[in-house]
Amino acid sequence: MQKAANAGWLMNIVTVFALRYGTMPRRRKYKTNADRQRAYRKRNRQRAWLKSGSSEWETPQELFTDLDGEFHFTIDVAATPENAKCPRFFTRQEDGLKQIWEGTCFCNPPYGPRVGRWIKKARESARRGATVVCLIPARTDTTWWHDFVIPYSEVRFIRGRLRFGNNGNPAPFPSAVVVFR
């Protein structure tokens, strides 16, 4: 009896709301404000990844020239013929992740949710004797940063934001050069 009365009340409130606002009340999507903020930050990160419309965040030539002067790269492990930074390179078709990385490798991986796989591969290749220098977004809160970057690499945070490729605008994320050797 009491239950039916409560349900009746609830229906009344919903009806009043719908008449007043012309819509039904929305179900709470997040339990807490912290959950809502976390989801908002995640959406923003994904937007930043996608902002370029592709994963072609081409290394600024000046930065590459500096790094090449120090490391003398033998291969670019993620490239197209148009943006490769070394005469030897792996493309999407060959899949750099499936190849053996030897010598001194430059790795500016395709940006997106799979960056962690490239960083793991860099660490594994360094264990087998390669030197791998990665230019990556400084996503210091990610699992891959904590599992591979912090324990096994030398990190050089880049001051300010890089201007990738022909894009005149600064990147929407901070970057770091990470060296596995």
Ligand SMILES: C[S@@+](CC[C@H](N)C(=O)[O-])C[C@H]1O[C@@H](n2cnc3c(N)ncnc32)[C@H](O)[C@@H]1O
């Ligand atoms: C961030 S861009 C870097 C390009 C260039 N190496 C540079 O440093 O300017 C990443 C490149 O990796 C290429 N790529 C995507 N998936 C790949 C894969 N599985 N293996 C090798 N290259 C890949 C993309 O086409 C893109 O050109």
